[in-house]
Amino acid sequence: MVSTMSIHRRLAVAMLVLTLHGQVHAGGIFGGHEAVPHSRPYMVLLERYMSDGTTKYCGGFLLSEDFVMSAAHCEAKSFTVFLGLHNVHKMTNEVQHITVQQTFPHKDFNISAMTNDVMLLKLSSKAKVNNHVTPIALAGQDNGSLPKSCIVSGWGRTDRKNEMMSPKLMEVNITLIENENCARENAYCSVGETGPRQGDSGGPLVCEGVKAYGVVSSMFPPEPSAQTLYKFAKISDYRGWIISTVKKAVMQI
Ligand SMILES: *[C@@H]1O[C@H](CO)[C@@H](O)[C@H](O)[C@H]1NC(C)=O
Numbered sequence: 538m539v540s541t542m543s544i545h546r547r548l549a550v551a552m553l554v555l556t557l558h559g560q561v562h563a564g565g566i567f568g569g570h571e572a573v574p575h576s577r578p579y580m581v582l583l584e585r586y587m588s589d590g591t592t593k594y595c596g597g598f599l600l601s602e603d604f605v606m607s608a609a610h611c612e613a614k615s616f617t618v619f620l621g622l623h624n625v626h627k628m629t630n631e632v633q634h635i636t637v638q639q640t641f642p643h644k645d646f647n648i649s650a651m652t653n654d655v656m657l658l659k660l661s662s663k664a665k666v667n668n669h670v671t672p673i674a675l676a677g678q679d680n681g682s683l684p685k686s687c688i689v690s691g692w693g694r695t696d697r698k699n700e701m702m703s704p705k706l707m708e709v710n711i712t713l714i715e716n717e718n719c720a721r722e723n724a725y726c727s728v729g730e731t732g733p734r735q736g737d738s739g740g741p742l743v744c745e746g747v748k749a750y751g752v753v754s755s756m757f758p759p760e761p762s763a764q765t766l767y768k769f770a771k772i773s774d775y776r777g778w779i780i781s782t783v784k785k786a787v788m789q790i
């Protein structure tokens with residue numbers, strides 16, 4: 538298991554480097570279906586402006602009027618977050634777009650192991666909460682059993698041939714597996730061909746009704762196969778970090 542994990546890690550690194558260099562190898566929800574419009578009002582599309590001039594995308598989710606959570610590997614030079622969005626081709630007046638004032642990637646984020654892949658974003662102005670824009674509650678303390686009825690959603694690529702983002706929010710069911718390596722890395726994991734792809738990074742793993750249990754982090758190998766292992770940063774392990782980071786951010790002002 539240890540040796541497969543290290544191969545997995547090398548592939549994860551390779552995949553990330555490809556993305557960082559802008560050679561489109563990004564992905565989206567594989568094997569899912571379109572979400573009912575606005576049924577996931579905590580979903581955020583992160584438009585990322587990179588230092589090389591390119592624009593990339595990640596998912597994220599609203600924690601409060603002015604904080605969004607995402608993955609640390611979604612860091613960029615600057616961002617716009619889109620809230621209340623379903624179809625990117627239909628940017629109605631109701632879609633809110635807000636810039637990011639400050640980012641708080643986890644200081645122990647390890648890009649080669651893809652551990653501690655969590656980041657908080659402080660918005661430059663408060664989101665207007667309504668039917669289409671609502672924060673999501675976070676999972677409570679871990680009690681040792683895996684959460685059930687999990688779903689991930691995102692605007693990432695949806696099939697092998699198409700390199701484009703999905704214009705509409707897609708979602709797919711996820712069944713978590715017991716895995717010691719994942720638990721040691723403060724992560725939940727799932728396995729199989731269907732799941733999130735790279736454009737979905739930073740989005741929430743929503744389980745047990747409507748609670749965020751994880752953050753979409755990485756998958757190995759990068760091409761979807763029956764053996765693909767998906768990793769989600771486990772939110773219950775980062776509750777202390779989230780609370781102290783928000784407190785610090787608010788005190789700075
Ligand atoms: C990051 O992870 C790699 C692979 O597990 C490990 O070898 C390295 O020591 C880690 N780096 C830090 C700074 O912890």
Ligand SMILES: *[C@@H]1O[C@H](CO)[C@@H](O)[C@H](O)[C@H]1NC(C)=O
Binds near residue numbers: 680681682683
């Ligand atoms: C433990 O947590 C899981 C997942 O959050 C939940 O489904 C289960 O009901 C909890 N069990 C108890 C005894 O609280």
Ligand SMILES: *[C@@H]1O[C@H](CO)[C@@H](O)[C@H](O)[C@H]1NC(C)=O
Binds near residue numbers: 686687710
């Ligand atoms: C996905 O999960 C939901 C609720 O957890 C369930 O109602 C639905 O039937 C599942 N869909 C598939 C395709 O398994």
